[in-house]
Amino acid sequence: MKTDKTINLKIERLIPTSPDDAFEGWLNPKIPGTPWNAAEEFALDPKVGGLFYWHLKATSHYGRFTEMARPNRMQHTWVSPNTLGKESKVTVTFRQQGQDTLMTLIHSDLPDTAEARGHERGWNYFLGIYCEQFASGSRKKYQWEEAHPEAVVKK
């Protein structure tokens, strides 16, 4: 299904380090959690106008860095099969919060299509088996709070 509708995602984490270390860490392919760290193959040129490429499980991702304001903000485009070849935008900010850093990642301009939604895997993450059992018509008993205390709706 093709559509012009787009969605934005916002994800935040408190990183127990300084904004400088978190910023540089996010660009370090050796650090677990960075997109480049997950890659089977990658190229990374983290400067404004620089390009990146990474490949994982037969899927390639490309982008170009559009902002690099150390240590508080970086922005790059993001193109993959899930964006239907269109440029989406990833903005990452790092703000000091006490001794930690509030890291905020906003992935915007994502095409809102069935192809991009990743239904099956999303189920386990968000509503867990609870939702899956009803969607698939399973009748087994399931205790929501006991099994998935983290599955309460995130805002």
Next chain:
Amino acid sequence: MDQLTNVMTAISHPTRRAIIERLANGPARFLDVAEPFDTALNSVTKHLKLLERAGLIERQKQGREVFISLTAQPLREVAGWVHEYERFWNERLDTFQQYFKDQKKNKERKK
């Protein structure tokens, strides 16, 4: 409110989730649905209205009785609302955060 908000609201309360669980076993009459709860019947009626508004239940008349049944489609749509990249970035940032937590612990141990 949009459909997604209605569904989120409907599944946000433990009583309504318990009703959904009950109805997942098959259609039931109102009194059968209400029976496990200590709350007043009026309260159960209100919960059912919220579930109905979210499109999660349907009422069907069979002879003189009304049976309430579960409609799972809105739950599928809520599940589909979770974007592939929401899962991806959450996993990435969890791992990134954990790395720095481990680093901090290691530093504190060395002190």
